[in-house]
Amino acid sequence: MTLGLCMIVKNEEENLPRCLESIKDIVDEIIIVDTGSTDSTVKIAESYGAKVFFYEWDNSFANARNFSLEKSSKDWILIMDADDELRREDRDKVIYLVNDKNNNVDIYFGETLSYVGETPGSDIYTNLNVRFIKNGKGIKFKGDIHEQIVFENKGDNVQLVDVKFYHYGYLNKTVEVKNKRKRNMEIIQKILKDNPKDSFMLYNMGTEYVAMGNFLEALNCYKKSYENFNPHLVTFNSKLILKMIYCYEVLGQFKEEIELINEGLKYYPEFTELEFRRAMAFYNRKKYDLAVEALKKCIDMGEPPAVFRDLSGVGSYRAYYLMGLIHFDRENYDDAYKYLDMALKLNSKFTEAILKISQIMFIKNFSVDEIESKLESYFNGNLDENNNLLLSDIFYSKNKFDIAYKYADRSENYKTHSPKVNYYKGILLFYQRKFKEALDSLAKVELGGFYSKSVYYSILCEIFNNQYSNADKLLDIAKNFNENEKTIVYKTFKDIMQGNKYSPIAEDKESSIKFLHPIFDLLEIILKSNSFDEFEKAVQLLNLINDDSILLLLGKLYYKKGYFEFAYKEFIRSIKIYEKIDIEALEMMKLILTCKEI
Known part of the structure; x- marks a missing residue:
C-alpha cells in the first residue's frame, strides 16, 4: 500500500x-x-x-x-x-x-x-x-x-x-521568531468569544498564559476547564491536572497542589509524573525525607504508559537525578555521585546531571584526567559538537582554559566554521592570554548571536596588545550594537590603558546604575584572565561613577573569584565609607573568618 x-x-x-x-x-x-x-x-x-x-x-x-x-x-x-x-x-x-x-x-x-x-x-x-x-x-x-x-x-x-x-x-528561538504566542492567543480568544465554556480552548488559553509567565491567569483558565472534568478523556484531562499542579507550585499554593496530586492519582494511578511533582514540591521546600519517599515510588512505578507521558524520565533518570540533588544539598557527595551516575547511565544527554556530577568531582578533588575520562565515558565515544562544547563549558567554569580549549577545538570537526565554536575558541585563547590567536578565531565570527560578544573580546585583545588604533576601529563597530553603556565602558578602559585623558562616566546616582553591570562584567573578565596589571587599571572605572554599592560589589567579585583577603577588605571599606552591607556579604565575611583566610 x-x-x-x-x-x-x-x-x-x-x-x-x-x-x-x-x-x-x-x-x-x-x-x-x-x-x-x-x-x-x-x-x-x-x-x-x-x-x-x-x-x-x-x-x-x-x-x-x-x-x-x-x-x-x-x-x-x-x-x-x-x-x-x-x-x-x-x-x-x-x-x-x-x-x-x-x-x-x-x-x-x-x-x-x-x-x-x-x-x-x-x-x-x-x-x-x-x-x-x-x-x-x-x-x-x-x-x-x-x-x-x-x-x-x-x-x-x-x-x-x-x-x-x-x-x-x-x-525558545522558534517560538520567539514566529511570534506563536500572539497568533495562538488571537485564535483562541475568538473561539472562546463564541463558546466561553469550551473546556479544550480554556485549557489551551491557560497553556498560552503559562508560556507568557502569567500563572495566576493560567490557573483561572484551567479551573474553568476543570469544571467539566471527564476522567475518561484521558489524554486531555490528565494534562489539565498536571498543568494545574504546575501553576499551584509556582504560585506557592502547596496545600492545593498536594490535594490535586492525590486526586489525580485516584483517577490515573499509573501517572508517574504526578508522584514526581509531589517529590519536586517537597524538594523545593527542603522536606528531603518526604521527597525521597515520593521518588522511590516514582522508580517503583517506572515510566508511565504513553497516554500519560509528558516530561520524560520521571520514572527513571529524572528521579535518580533528584535523588542526587537531595544528597548534594545534604553534602553527602558520595551518595549524590552514585545517583547522578545512575541517571547518566540511563540518559547520557541529561545536561544538568553532567554539570552536577562534574561539580562533585571537582569538590572531591578528582584529577583532571579522571574527570575527563569519567565524563567522556557517558558518551561512549560519540562526542558531537554540542557534547564537546558542554565539556568545554565545564572546564571553562573551573578556569581550566587549556582543557576547555581542547574540547572546543575538537567540536570544530563536526561543524565547519561554526560561529559558536569560533567564539568559544577565541575567548578560551583570550583567557590563556594568547591574544593574537584569539583575534584570529574571533574574526571568523560573522553576524549572528555571537558577533557582538566577539567584537568586545576582540577590543580587549587589541588593548592588551597595545594596538589601540585597532581597538578604536572595533569600538566604532560596537556603537551599532545598541549597548551604549557597555561601549562607553570599553572606550574609557581603552583610554585608561592608553594613558589618554578621560572623564567621569556618570556623575549622578540615577545614571550611574546603568553602568554597574557593564563595568563589573568587564572587571570579572579581566580578573578571570589573570591580567592583574590591567585589572588594577580597570578598577579606576569605579571612580568614574557615583554609586554607594561599588565597594560591596567589588568585595563580592573578589569572593567569587577566590580572593578572600581582598574581598574582606572591600566589605570593611564599604561599611566604613558608605555604611553599606547586606546579608550575603555578611555571610561571606563569616565564611572568610571561619576559614581563616585573612
Missing part, C-alpha cells in the same frame, strides 16, 4: 529540509500546502519533489489541514509539521504498519517528543498526536487551533503505534 505525506507550512526554510530528509525514502507522495511563505520554503519543498498547493490563510489550522488531505491520492496519509522529524529507527515500523493487510486500523497515534529550551537536549515533553490516517474514510480535522480529528463512521479503529517524532517548534 502507498503512503503520502500531507503538511501545511509557512516560512519553514530552517526546518523543512530536516523534516523531509527524515521521510523522503518511505513516502510515495509529498503534499505541501503553503499558507503564505516569503522565504525559500516552496523552493525547498519542490527540490524534494513535493506537490505544492497554495492556500489563503483564514486563521484555521483545521481548514488548511483538511485542504491538504483532499490533495492526497495515496492509501495512507502521514501527518507532520515542518518542525517535526521522524525518528530514524522508526522508519521500518512505518513501512510495516502501512503494508500490514491483516489489521483494520484507520487511525494511528504516534508519540511527539517536543524539545524545549535553547537547544535540543534532555528537556523533552511528550504528546500523542494523530500521525497516520487511512485515506478515503471521511476522516477530517476540526478546530481552528490545536485541531482534533473527527470521524464520519463510529466504527473507525484507532490505535497507538510505537513510532516517535521529534518536534522542534517549542525551542
